[in-house]
Amino acid sequence: MDKNTIIGLLLITAIIVAFTIYNRPSKEQIAEQKRLRDSIALVEAQQAEIATELGSKQASTSLSDDSVLGQGSSLSDFFRAGTPYNEAINDSTSEVTILANEPVNEExxxxxxxxxxxxxxxxxxxxxxxxxxxxxxxxxxxxxxxxxxxxxxxxxxxxxxxxxxxxxxxxxxxxxxxxxxxxxxxxxxxxxxxxxxxxxxxxxxxxxxxxxxxxxxxxxxxxxxxxxxxxxxxxxxxxxxxxxxxxxxxxxxxxxxxxxxxxxxxxxxxxxxxxxxxxxxxxxxxxxxxxxxxxxxxxxxxxxxxxxxxxxxxxxxxxxxxxxxxxxxxxxxxxxxxxxxxxxxxxxxxxxxxxxxxxxxxxxxxxxxxxVSLGYKWLSWVNKWFVIPVFNYFLTLNWGMGLIILILTIMVKIIISPLTYKSYISSAKMRVLRPQIQEIEKKYPGQEQDMMMKRQQATMELYSKAGVSPMSGCLPMLIQMPVLLALFFFFPSAIELRQQSFLWADDLSTFDSLISWSGNIPIITRFLGNHISIFCLLMTITNVIYTKYNMASMDTGQQTMPGMKNMPLFMSVFMFFFLNSYPSGLNYYYFLSTLITIVITLIMKKVIDEEKILAQLEENKKKPRKKSGFMARLQEAQKLQEKQAREQAKQNAKRNYRK
Structure with a gap:
């Protein structure tokens, strides 16, 4: 221990001793504290004497040792603060007597x-x-x-x-x-x-x-x-x-x-x-x-x-x-x-x-x-003003819950059918142009940036002449998304589904189990829980079938980025892991919705004549057509991108030449 440390310890000790002496109570303070203790002891003795006289009856007015009133305090002590001083002194015994007959056991x-x-x-x-x-x-x-x-x-x-x-x-x-x-x-x-x-x-x-x-x-x-x-x-x-x-x-x-x-x-x-x-x-x-x-x-x-x-x-x-x-x-x-x-x-x-x-x-x-969890505020209005009133009306008809969900699904499909029709027509237009798109692919093959830009520019030129907008199929899908998302929030919050059975599902408000197990299976338990839902499995199988069919029928012939082609299929399988623990009523709705979509798609394919669509597009090519603002901006962006690519290629060539 060095010299400075020893000096520091001595100074600290001196300060503590001086502080203790300075704060030592005076003789008057010691006497006052003794008088206060004696007074408290006298009060406690008086309370003990009263308790002895009253016997067991006094127990009803005394709190246990765990009482927040404190040791030696009683309920009357709390109330006495609201009583005039003289009255509290004179009536303290009578107050105890009044409460003596009150029960202290739980009732x-x-x-x-x-x-x-x-x-x-x-x-x-x-x-x-x-x-x-x-x-x-x-x-x-x-x-x-x-x-x-x-x-x-x-x-x-x-x-x-x-x-x-x-x-x-x-x-x-x-x-x-x-x-x-x-x-x-x-x-x-x-x-x-x-x-x-x-x-x-x-x-x-x-x-x-x-x-x-x-x-x-x-x-x-x-x-x-x-x-x-x-x-x-x-x-x-x-x-x-x-x-x-x-x-x-x-x-x-x-x-x-x-x-x-x-x-x-x-x-x-x-x-x-x-x-x-x-x-x-x-x-x-x-x-x-x-x-x-x-x-x-x-x-x-x-x-x-x-x-x-x-x-x-x-x-x-x-x-x-x-x-x-x-x-x-x-x-x-x-x-x-x-x-x-x-x-x-x-x-x-x-x-x-x-x-x-x-x-x-x-x-x-x-x-x-x-x-009630009905979705985000910008979305919940769909449930509040449409889904819930319609759902409640069907409940008054005393129909089974499975039938109500089926009718609700059909109604939703009918409401969004114009949007579905527009989306299908847009896809059909692009599909009938597939042979011409394939010709463009052959004319500008390869994945070089220059070729990709020329191929894209030629494709946009074809769409513009034919009067086809690639975005026209996406817009109807975006418009109907609030309805589809609202139902995603509605079913898990609908207490009406609770303990309502349908087919093999005992409770439509929770998952239905085809297979269940106990214990933890690595990876599987984390994503699926300890069960496999039947309706979720049926929904997934149906969705995969529809996705594969849709991918084949909607193929426009355009080249896509590696891995993007199978993305819809991957998302269909992913939904199984995501929805497996969700209510069987929700998965039953998705299963019905996908089945109805398949039926509507097959009907449209039979009813809509794609040869007439192609003929109309060919007629559009012959007419002078004003470019839409979107197409004009897209083509302008493509030209600018192509120009920047050529300049970049020239700069790279110069650098390579210098080397």
Missing amino acids: IVVLENDKIRLLLNTKGGKIQSVQLKEYLHYKGDSLYLFENDQESRFNLELFNRNSLRISTENEYFTPIKSTDGKTVIMRLQNSSEQYIDLVYTLPEDEYMLDFDIRISGMRNGLHPESLANFKLNWEQKVRQQEKGRAFENRYSRIHYKYDKQDDSKLSESKNDQKELPDPIKWFAFKDQYFSAIVIADKPFNNTILTSQLLNDSEYIKNYKAEVWAPVEISTESDLISAGFKYYFGPVHYNTLKSYDDGVSNNSDKLELEEI
């Missing part, structure tokens, strides 16, 4: 209608279980969003003016049920004037219930922070409800909507957390087909949302929400309150949208239907 209270069944637990006064009566788990059991304390959590945190904190999840409430059975009040009571109510009201034939927090007798006793906002915590483990875990996980996420603004969401593919200082109107704990949504009467001031992926075999994700809810203080009574609504139900577009019926101001609409 379950049932609140239900024809759609949902809720179990309320007196411990914490919370919703312990939610059952959706109209739906079943994929294994055939009753469907629960959550069922016990390990799967859900609700907690209200309050501070009194002495900064003593109470956490409702640790307290035992007294249930008060209305005569009509639609309302249950969970009451945490200190006296007839001082209590905390959690009020649940479930209307008939509804998925949505009202939830209110009401605090009485604490207007002057709560901490200013609790008088402004209630701090609440919600937590839920999301059960695996569907057979396809990976696919269900892809559609499970937390959604939320900013007040009077658009909705947003957390990532579904990774752990995610967002702190939202801006007011939000609601947040949703969503899985693929069901959701728990919390809607505030007044937008939450601050919100922290957390989504965590789980590897548990029974659960897919863990959701958490920590919110600060603005309170309302009554001017007529000593009541502090905050109101909410719970939605426990299906992710069904029309059901969710119905909660905005009668709301004229768009900024006031809840827009809960936005949690």
Whole structure:
């Protein structure tokens, strides 16, 4: 150890000693601390004496060692901050006596209608279980969003003016049920004037219930922070409800909507957390087909949302929400309150949208239907205004789901048939010119740049004279793409397909298995999962056949880049790996769509006379024809490219000559 190090250590030691001496309490401070400890000890002794006199009855007012009120504190200590000092001294024993007869064991209270069944637990006064009566788990059991304390959590945190904190999840409430059975009040009571109510009201034939927090007798006793906002915590483990875990996980996420603004969401593919200082109107704990949504009467001031992926075999994700809810203080009574609504139900577009019926101001609409995954905003209008209304109409006819999808597919094909016809005619025009294209290929053979440019220029000249546009076949395909993509998003989100069977498929909302296996097979399991879907396999086989036929019939004779010729075939096979885990209803639609396309193609081939098309093109060559803007620009670009190529060739020749 060198000299500088020794000096440094000595200086540090001297500073610590000096700081300790300087901060040593004075005799007066030591005496005050002793007096405070003696006072605390006296209070604890008095509480112990009261507890001995009351015997076992005192247990109902004392919290466990795990209580947030702290060791030696009681529930009445929290409420006493809202009671005048003299009254609190005189009535403290009577208050304990009032609560002595209240139960401390957990009690379950049932609140239900024809759609949902809720179990309320007196411990914490919370919703312990939610059952959706109209739906079943994929294994055939009753469907629960959550069922016990390990799967859900609700907690209200309050501070009194002495900064003593109470956490409702640790307290035992007294249930008060209305005569009509639609309302249950969970009451945490200190006296007839001082209590905390959690009020649940479930209307008939509804998925949505009202939830209110009401605090009485604490207007002057709560901490200013609790008088402004209630701090609440919600937590839920999301059960695996569907057979396809990976696919269900892809559609499970937390959604939320900013007040009077658009909705947003957390990532579904990774752990995610967002702190939202801006007011939000609601947040949703969503899985693929069901959701728990919390809607505030007044937008939450601050919100922290957390989504965590789980590897548990029974659960897919863990959701958490920590919110600060603005309170309302009554001017007529000593009541502090905050109101909410719970939605426990299906992710069904029309059901969710119905909660905005009668709301004229768009900024006031809840827009809960936005949690339904219908595609990108520029695309979802196709599903909202066409697919869903037509689909719902067919459902009213009580047809089988297989027939409904067939009719829907035929309707889509009829709607886009003019575009299909135009695309076919464009391809037919290019196909009848194939012999002339082949002549151009022979005239300008080889892959040299100069030859390729001359060949391309001659081909464009031929198309221009004949009145054929190579792009005319692509445009109809692009126009019909929004409809095809919209259906790709619609089928995985349509809860109507859930547990609906057709042919060998037991559930059109998930994959149908021809072959399934357990364990991990390298590469195969990664891309296919542990199954092979029958409808997906049929769709792929049909698509490959159609692609090969189409490639042969649509061959215009033009040379293509190496590998590009077989690209359509490769994409057809790739779709099998991509869609194997998708709903069998979607693959059934694609299978039908490809079959109908083949039929339409064969009909067009029989009906359309290609000799007449060729004759018309030959007539077009004889007429003076003004070039289209696109063709003119294309030919101009080709000439410029050819000129640059010649100059480049000259420069290369000069360099080679110099060498």
